[in-house]
Amino acid sequence: MPHVLVVEDDPNVRAALLRALRDHGYAASSAADGLTGLHGAVADRPDLVLLDLGLPDLDGLEVLRMIRAVSAVPVVVATARDDEAQIVRALDGGADDYLVKPFGAAQLDARIRAVLRRAAPDAGPAGPITIGDLVVDPPGRGATLGGTALELSAREFDLLCYLAERVGTVVSKRELLTEVWRQPYGGSDKTVDVHLSWLRRKLGETAAHPTYLHTVRGVGVRLDRPR
Amino acid sequence: MNGVRAQVNALVAATMAVVLVAFLVPLGLILRREAEQRAISTATLTAQATAALVVASGPEASGLLSAGRDADGVLTSVFLPDGTVLGAPARRTPSVELAARGRAFAADAGDGIEVLAPVQGQDGVAIVRAHVTEATLHRGVARTWALLGVLGLLLFGLGLLLADRLGRRLVDSVTTLAATAGRLADGDLAARAGLTGPRELRRVGVGLNRLADRIGELLDAERREVADLAHRLRTPATALRLDAESLRDADERARLLSDVDVLGREMDEVIRTARRPVREGARPHADLASVAADRVAFWSVLAEDTGRALDCALPAGPVPVRVAAEDLAAALDALLENVFTHTPDGTPLRVTVTALPDGGGRIVVEDGGAGFAAGAGARGTGLGLDIARRTAAAAGGHARFTRSPLGGAHVALDFSAPA
Numbered sequence: 145m146p147h148v149l150v151v152e153d154d155p156n157v158r159a160a161l162l163r164a165l166r167d168h169g170y171a172a173s174s175a176a177d178g179l180t181g182l183h184g185a186v187a188d189r190p191d192l193v194l195l196d197l198g199l200p201d202l203d204g205l206e207v208l209r210m211i212r213a214v215s216a217v218p219v220v221v222a223t224a225r226d227d228e229a230q231i232v233r234a235l236d237g238g239a240d241d242y243l244v245k246p247f248g249a250a251q252l253d254a255r256i257r258a259v260l261r262r263a264a265p266d267a268g269p270a271g272p273i274t275i276g277d278l279v280v281d282p283p284g285r286g287a288t289l290g291g292t293a294l295e296l297s298a299r300e301f302d303l304l305c306y307l308a309e310r311v312g313t314v315v316s317k318r319e320l321l322t323e324v325w326r327q328p329y330g331g332s333d334k335t336v337d338v339h340l341s342w343l344r345r346k347l348g349e350t351a352a353h354p355t356y357l358h359t360v361r362g363v364g365v366r367l368d369r370p371r
Numbered sequence: 372m373n374g375v376r377a378q379v380n381a382l383v384a385a386t387m388a389v390v391l392v393a394f395l396v397p398l399g400l401i402l403r404r405e406a407e408q409r410a411i412s413t414a415t416l417t418a419q420a421t422a423a424l425v426v427a428s429g430p431e432a433s434g435l436l437s438a439g440r441d442a443d444g445v446l447t448s449v450f451l452p453d454g455t456v457l458g459a460p461a462r463r464t465p466s467v468e469l470a471a472r473g474r475a476f477a478a479d480a481g482d483g484i485e486v487l488a489p490v491q492g493q494d495g496v497a498i499v500r501a502h503v504t505e506a507t508l509h510r511g512v513a514r515t516w517a518l519l520g521v522l523g524l525l526l527f528g529l530g531l532l533l534a535d536r537l538g539r540r541l542v543d544s545v546t547t548l549a550a551t552a553g554r555l556a557d558g559d560l561a562a563r564a565g566l567t568g569p570r571e572l573r574r575v576g577v578g579l580n581r582l583a584d585r586i587g588e589l590l591d592a593e594r595r596e597v598a599d600l601a602h603r604l605r606t607p608a609t610a611l612r613l614d615a616e617s618l619r620d621a622d623e624r625a626r627l628l629s630d631v632d633v634l635g636r637e638m639d640e641v642i643r644t645a646r647r648p649v650r651e652g653a654r655p656h657a658d659l660a661s662v663a664a665d666r667v668a669f670w671s672v673l674a675e676d677t678g679r680a681l682d683c684a685l686p687a688g689p690v691p692v693r694v695a696a697e698d699l700a701a702a703l704d705a706l707l708e709n710v711f712t713h714t715p716d717g718t719p720l721r722v723t724v725t726a727l728p729d730g731g732g733r734i735v736v737e738d739g740g741a742g743f744a745a746g747a748g749a750r751g752t753g754l755g756l757d758i759a760r761r762t763a764a765a766a767g768g769h770a771r772f773t774r775s776p777l778g779g780a781h782v783a784l785d786f787s788a789p790a
Binding site for chain 2: 154163198224246250330334337341344351
């Protein structure tokens with residue numbers, strides 16, 4: 145049972161998080177401020193730290209930097225600010241992933257599982273994913289088709305990467321909005337559609353004649369090996 | 372030369388001209404009068420000396436009299452009682468006759484001034500006439516006037532030069548202030564005015580710099596407030612969502628989560644709206660034509676994949692509008708997304724951008740779908756259309772929702788020109 149340390153100052157959110165984590169099978173403990181959280185991250189040796197950036201005593205990014213100085217524990221940052229600069233600072237500061245408030249228990253669970261999976265000792269380094277002539281390299285943030293590099297925007301790459309990691313599985317547009325766009329409760333299917341259309345162009349296919357990207361009407365989209 | 376400098380120069384030129392005319396013209400006249408008086412005095416002295424000579428020497432004085440001008444340019448004649456004229460030839464004028472009655476005087480001779488002095492001799496009254504010509508009378512006056520004129524011109528030129536330097540200094544200070552104000556208006560809040568020039572302009576510069584500091588402080592405060600607003604709203608919303616998800620009753624959970632979703636979307640929009648001033652900076656502006664071209668190009672692939680004819684009419688030149696490019700793109704995306712969401716595949720759509728006559732621009736997004744009336748209330752009150760409406764309103768414009776000639780919805784957003 146993985147142990148998650150929640151560093152969150154708001155008592156209601158903290159209580160709700162502890163309850164949600166326990167319901168999803170985690171051992172959960174909590175700290176109400178940065179210094180207590182830092183002490184807990186070192187002394188209790190949790191499997192993962194869920195760190196709120198808006199803490200009363202220390203800036204969350206400062207706590208993250210201090211944790212990173214003494215521990216390699218995976219850290220998922222929770223922030224109320226969705227501006228890119230703050231998120232980039234958190235990821236550059238050593239966070240393994242981030243969640244923008246408000247988030248639900250399922251999304252929290254999915255993020256924690258993904259981070260723990262990547263942090264597992266036997267996980268090994270993430271390598272390129274090969275699907276027919278398509279090669280997606282998540283660590284290198286690049287993709288090639290038939291040996292030719294694809295020119296993808298950041299969002300298109302995230303979308304392709306997410307689908308490539310679930311090759312053969314139908315992924316709903318809501319899931320894509322939640323996981324790729326980080327908009328679990330907002331956004332529009334058409335936003336996903338237009339990015340899929342661009343991705344199709346770059347993969348050299350059309351919706352009518354798909355090779356890799358297959359739309360499953362009413363369900364979602366699936367990245368599959370060419371037949 | 373710019374306006375203020377030209378006005379300063381013109382003012383100084385006019386003032387100097389008046390002062391110089393008021394000073395030099397009377398001076399010139401006085402000098403002319405002085406020259407005349409001097410010549411008349413000389414002629415009078417000459418006449419008196421000649422009279423004394425005539426008294427002392429009698430007719431023998433003729434040998435002592437010159438037939439021409441003396442060194443002072445005075446022509447001296449003596450009319451003897453017997454009618455003989457000694458010295459310079461001269462007619463016996465009525466003035467001479469008047470002087471013969473025993474009066475000494477000076478009179479206008481037509482070609483100058485004559486001074487007449489009677490001398491009582493044994494044979495009667497002899498008249499001494501000292502004549503000063505016009506040329507002698509005003510000798511040196513023209514040269515003096517020329518010197519005064521040159522002096523006046525020099526003073527005038529010097530005055531203009533000083534005025535131009537003063538004007539340039541004044542104008543340079545005002546130009547620097549105007550440039551700083553322009554940079555601030557363009558959103559460069561680091562711009563500060565140099566404190567040079569006259570005291571009043573330095574005070575304006577200090578005021579402008581204080582204003583810039585204040586704007587920067589207000590924007591920083593707003594940025595902090597907005598960041599705090601996101602934290603204050605989203606943190607309890609997280610607790611609310613997690614609590615709603617933990618409800619045992621599935622119906623209640625679904626209903627509450629649906630409400631929380633709506634709340635979350637509205638909250639995002641509130642935060643986004645509150646961030647607008649921070650996002651836009653001091654002077655929001657964008658080119659409606661280029662943003663529209665970019666967004667139409669982005670959505671064109673989906674139009675192609677869904678069998679829609681996407682027609683786009685854009686003006687050749689830029690259409691500057693008072694809204695940040697990011698917000699404008701979000702509003703256009705909302706409108707286009709609305710068409711794709713609420714009309715079936717194959718429905719045509721058209722995007723038209725026009726420049727408004729009084730500045731600013733209009734973008735129209737229309738489609739051949741069922742329109743707002745048949746499209747159910749959701750289309751008319753959707754968050755996307757609200758975003759578009761609010762963006763136009765924030766940019767000093769408005770949104771209109773009508774029916775398109777294509778048969779479906781017609782949404783027109785008007786934006787004001789940048790400030």
